Amino acid sequence: MAFTWQVLAFQIVNGVVWAMFLGLIALGLNAIFGLLGLLNMAHGAVYAIGAVIAWYMVHQLGSFWMAAIVAPAIAAAVSIPIYKLVLRPTIGKDMMIGLVATSGLLFIINDTLLALYGGSPGLVQPPIAGGVRFLGIIYPTYRLVAAALAAAILIAFWLFLKSTAMGLWIRCVAQSPTLAMASGVPVERVYLIIVVLSAALAALAGVLVAPMTTVSHQMGLSILGPAFIVVVVGGLGSLGGAVAAAILMGIARGVLSIYLPPTYAEVGAIALFLPLLLLRPNGIFGARS
Amino acid sequence: MRDTVGLIVSLSILLATCLLATLIGEFWTGVLARCVTWMFLAISFTLAYSYANIPSVAQATVFGAGAYAVIWAAPAIAGNIALMLLASMIAGGAVALVFGLLVLRMSHSGAAIGTIILAVAFSMLGNAAIGLTGGTDGLPLASEAFHLFGIPITAGPNIGMLLLGAVLLAILLAGFWYISGRRIWRIVRAVQQNALRAQVLGYNAVAYRIAIYVISGCIAGLGGGLYALVSRHVAIETIGLSMSLKSILWAAVGGISSIYGGPIGVLAIQLASEVLLRWTVRVDLIIGLMLVAVALWLPQGVMGLRTRNANWISTIKQWRRT
Amino acid sequence: MSFSRRAFLQSGTAAAAMLSLPAVKVLAAGTSGDPIVIGHQCELTGWDSATGFWRNMAATGMCDWLNQNGGIAGRPIKLVTVDTKSDVDTGVNQLRKLILEEKVDFVIGSEISSIALASSKVANEHKTLYMTMSTSEATTAKANAVPYQFRMNTNSAATAAGAARKYVDLVGKRWTTLFADIKWGQSERDWWQKGVAAAGGEAATAVALPVDAPDLLPFVAQLDSSADGIYIPVLNALQAIQLLRSSGYAQKIVLAGLSFSLFDYRELGEMGEGTFGIETAPLLLKDMASPDMENIYKALGIGADGIWAENGKVVGGSMLLGIVQSLGFLKANVEQSGWKTKDDTAALIKHAETIATYAKGPLFPLGDVTMRAQDHQAFMDIYLLQIQGGVVAKYAVAPKDSTIYPADVDLTKG
Known part of the structure; x- marks a missing residue:
């Protein structure tokens, strides 16, 4: 691909737009990792559930936006018993125990999706058709709207953390669950709320991304790697850090793909984070060790 | 501290596996031969995680390096299995050395992600570099007259390869048991438990961790080499992230704190899958339920049962004394 | 909420169907003798289950249909299906299970090229005829071409x-x-x-x-x-x-x-x-x-519009044809070469190498199919x-x- 400033600008803009979705997917993963210390392998599967619900809503009821309410609600409702029965007993134990439990959930969700939804991939038509011409390509309007929505959700979550009592409690627990408990913070309730919010946001991310991807029972697997990478590179518990890392990854992929064959560009975009992890072991914005 | 019971348990299981293989026919022999190669992978993860403090999500990449080393070396060294396995160990150790140097100074979670990055990157590159790896199609093992120190051995999922794998694994486990009673292992444990404190005491913590990780790489590489000889075909999915994830689950189900747990974890999960496949397609669903059950009721894995039983026995003893 | 006994039983049956492997079926109307056992190494789960679904549906349905129409050489067919999970290790293991435990006479193979590549060699060693479903030309080229492998499908x-x-x-x-x-x-x-x-x-x-x-x-x-x-x-x-x-x-x-x-x-x-x-x-x-294809559509419950009545989805037509022609190949060669047991498979292959064309008929419903003996690759009309x-x-x-x-x-x- 010949280099032009137009091409570079397009790749940067698209990198930022996609970063909003990756940031949204990573949000719940980050919260669960940061607060409960769990590497939630099932997070991508919940995202897949959101996309599959969007597919059913569009095909059965003809309403995409309804899915944006129904999918998070279902994910939130199901996450309560899962938290109580599966996740709660693994908190505070070796990282591997949580990993085994959530991998189990991943297997269960993936296989159930295959049994119910089937192996054939599906497509969700974007609820907003058309595109805006800029930088030499017609940019799908839905991408811009969905990215704006994702950004709004990320800002809303940030405001929730900064300006509500629950947000304060969450930040307290993230710093030290013991101190938080000693200060009267209902740590148990904070954990539950984080799990519910995380599941709801993952499902919502699945709904929003569904019209831009192929809906399949295994779609959550490929997103898990990039999501984990931005969470850790951004700094555990740092919302802005994950988004910044996602933007960095998106831009790097786009810019590198101008100069390198795409596969090498993709590898370069993630390999870029290795030196960053060496220089800042706690992530770009991570302070805690 | 030598875990003699752990050694006896794992060796007994290996022995039982070999004896069973002679009774239950060619198909199961092949299944078990492949399982033994994966046991090396599970053990290598335990070693990396529990003793080098590197939660390596790229162990399958190291395993794959060993497997490809055998595929590449086979025609050049005319079927000399000893040399082929040596090549696989060197390949595994070399890849682990590079990975170790890259991720050693990272935080615990950083190292996990660092290895994910490496696994994803190598998987993508391996998929694209078809000339070298065969990509998704994979590469076959060249047909050679394979021999071990002059003794002819047929490559493939057969009793000879099962025995070779089992003997090497038994030597490895016994060697580990021996080393774990030596002073040097105490230093390894000291470094693993608190690297800073060990450093203050004058031990080069970084060198110890790297050394252990490289050894874990040699073990994974050796497993990969055996896998290539058993499977006679290596495809790029062997080195993928999902294979690494499998190795973590095997290690965790067997018991992550004990090196002797890996073989049990491999057998538990793989044999369960194999048996379940006979009557249902929902194997993953059942394996998923099994993993959740292990996390809830057997958090220390199968090897953890021993401490649990030991606690139970001591409680009974105390109760009888009172 | 009322929940009738019928609904309960139906949901139980549905749950059982969701769990169980495709049934091993032998329907022997008008057939006699020991069944000819055909193994099917199929992608029932995993990333390739979308196409595996249609191969499974076609193989199951066509074997039933063949059994109702005289079987092969008057003998009934028993189909044994295994799941590769779209994974090489499982795929090869399951093939070995078909050959060593189920003692199958012939195998309809995997569509995934890595599984097909590793499997065709295993089948060749065990002198079991492997009808590959892979469409990668590399699986029947150069060193990968083995006597016991045939492809009745097209390739890249x-x-x-x-x-x-x-x-x-x-x-x-x-x-x-x-x-x-x-x-x-x-x-x-x-x-x-x-x-x-x-x-x-x-x-x-x-x-x-x-x-x-x-x-x-x-x-x-x-x-x-x-x-x-x-x-x-x-x-x-x-x-x-x-x-x-x-x-x-x-x-x-x-x-x-x-x-x-x-x-x-x-x-x-x-x-x-x-x-x-x-x-x-x-x-x-x-x-x-093609009246022959019409018969097949009818037998499998596919509408004239190519939609399978059972799930309302569009049939993978090329998957269906690959299975049908593979069964057609087996039927023609078993019957013509006088194949009785697995020991006769080498002779069957030699016979198959002498047949240059399979004429349009019930199991070659879309036209004549040319078989190239050198690499055991079939050629057929390609539809755009x-x-x-x-x-x-x-x-x-x-x-x-x-x-x-x-x-x-x-x-x-x-």
């Missing part, structure tokens, strides 16, 4: 050779390619570009799509917008087409061989209009003019399909002779 080289010529003649001269950066995608790209060049067209720069790339737009945006058409050998073709159309690419789109079996084309909606495909079978009965007015219809046919490419081995000399 054949489809590209035949279809590229037609597309260059009928649709456009200049073609760019968006390919999955894996073995299959690269091979499809190479054969297509070769075919385009041979037909006097021009192959513009191809763009690789990295494995598991979540966002395709950065790659789609690199496609040469001055090309007449875009050839797409990618696994997530649905997403690629949607993105191409929504970002303003108006070029003709051709999906790689057998892609219409990867998904239900109706998912594309209006965006799919005009999309071309390369298949071994059309979808609509009216495009086939197009989504027209919301249905996949026949656009043109590339006759089987135009799909033949040179063989690089000669198994008859072995």
Whole structure:
């Protein structure tokens, strides 16, 4: 691909737009990792559930936006018993125990999706058709709207953390669950709320991304790697850090793909984070060790 | 501290596996031969995680390096299995050395992600570099007259390869048991438990961790080499992230704190899958339920049962004394 | 909420069906003697389960149908299906199980090339005939060609050779390619570009799509917008087409061989209009003019519009034909060579190498099929399909002779 400033600008803009979705997917993963210390392998599967619900809503009821309410609600409702029965007993134990439990959930969700939804991939038509011409390509309007929505959700979550009592409690627990408990913070309730919010946001991310991807029972697997990478590179518990890392990854992929064959560009975009992890072991914005 | 019971348990299981293989026919022999190669992978993860403090999500990449080393070396060294396995160990150790140097100074979670990055990157590159790896199609093992120190051995999922794998694994486990009673292992444990404190005491913590990780790489590489000889075909999915994830689950189900747990974890999960496949397609669903059950009721894995039983026995003893 | 006993039983049956493996069936109307056991190494779960679903449906249905119509050489057929989980290790293990434990006489193999490559050699060692379902030409080329393997399906080289010529003649001269950066995608790209060049067209720069790339737009945006058409050998073709159309690419789109079996084309909606495909079978009965195919559709419960009544989905037609022709090959050769037990399989293969053409008939419903003895590869007419007015219809046919490419081995000399 010949280099032009137009091409570079397009790749940067698209990198930022996609970063909003990756940031949204990573949000719940980050919260669960940061607060409960769990590497939630099932997070991508919940995202897949959101996309599959969007597919059913569009095909059965003809309403995409309804899915944006129904999918998070279902994910939130199901996450309560899962938290109580599966996740709660693994908190505070070796990282591997949580990993085994959530991998189990991943297997269960993936296989159930295959049994119910089937192996054939599906497509969700974007609820907003058309595109805006800029930088030499017609940019799908839905991408811009969905990215704006994702950004709004990320800002809303940030405001929730900064300006509500629950947000304060969450930040307290993230710093030290013991101190938080000693200060009267209902740590148990904070954990539950984080799990519910995380599941709801993952499902919502699945709904929003569904019209831009192929809906399949295994779609959550490929997103898990990039999501984990931005969470850790951004700094555990740092919302802005994950988004910044996602933007960095998106831009790097786009810019590198101008100069390198795409596969090498993709590898370069993630390999870029290795030196960053060496220089800042706690992530770009991570302070805690 | 030598875990003699752990050694006896794992060796007994290996022995039982070999004896069973002679009774239950060619198909199961092949299944078990492949399982033994994966046991090396599970053990290598335990070693990396529990003793080098590197939660390596790229162990399958190291395993794959060993497997490809055998595929590449086979025609050049005319079927000399000893040399082929040596090549696989060197390949595994070399890849682990590079990975170790890259991720050693990272935080615990950083190292996990660092290895994910490496696994994803190598998987993508391996998929694209078809000339070298065969990509998704994979590469076959060249047909050679394979021999071990002059003794002819047929490559493939057969009793000879099962025995070779089992003997090497038994030597490895016994060697580990021996080393774990030596002073040097105490230093390894000291470094693993608190690297800073060990450093203050004058031990080069970084060198110890790297050394252990490289050894874990040699073990994974050796497993990969055996896998290539058993499977006679290596495809790029062997080195993928999902294979690494499998190795973590095997290690965790067997018991992550004990090196002797890996073989049990491999057998538990793989044999369960194999048996379940006979009557249902929902194997993953059942394996998923099994993993959740292990996390809830057997958090220390199968090897953890021993401490649990030991606690139970001591409680009974105390109760009888009172 | 009331919950009737009938509903309870139905849900129980549904749950059992969800859990169980496809049943092993022997229906012996008009047949006698020991059953001929056919193993099916199929992708029932995992990433390739979309196409595996149709192969399983076709194999199960066609074996039932054969049993109701005299079986093979008057003997009933017993079909044993195993799941590869779309994974090499499981796939090879399950093949060994079919051969060593189920003692199958013949195997219908996997569609995944890595599984097929590793399996064909295992089958060859155990002298078990392996009817590969893989469409990678490499699985029957050079050292991978083994005596006990036959392919009654088309492959990448054949489809590209035949279809590229037609597309260059009928649709456009200049073609760019968006390919999955894996073995299959690269091979499809190479054969297509070769075919385009041979037909006097021009192959513009191809763009690789990295494995598991979540966002395709950065790659789609690199496609040469001055090309007449875009050839797409990618696994997530649905997403690629949607993105191409929504970002303003108006070029003709051709999906790689057998892609219409990867998904239900109706998912594309209006965006799919005009999309071309390369298949071994059309979808609509009216495009086939074949009473034999009509019989097969009827027997399997497929409507004239190519929709399977049982789940309302569009049938993977090329998957169906691959299975039907493989069974046709077995039936013809077992009956003609006097095959009785597995010991006779070597003689059956020798006999099969003498048969150059399988004439149009009940199990070769779309026309004569040529079998090349040198590499055991079949050649058949290739159908160029197009989504027209919301249905996949026949656009043109590339006759089987135009799909033949040179063989690089000669198994008859072995």
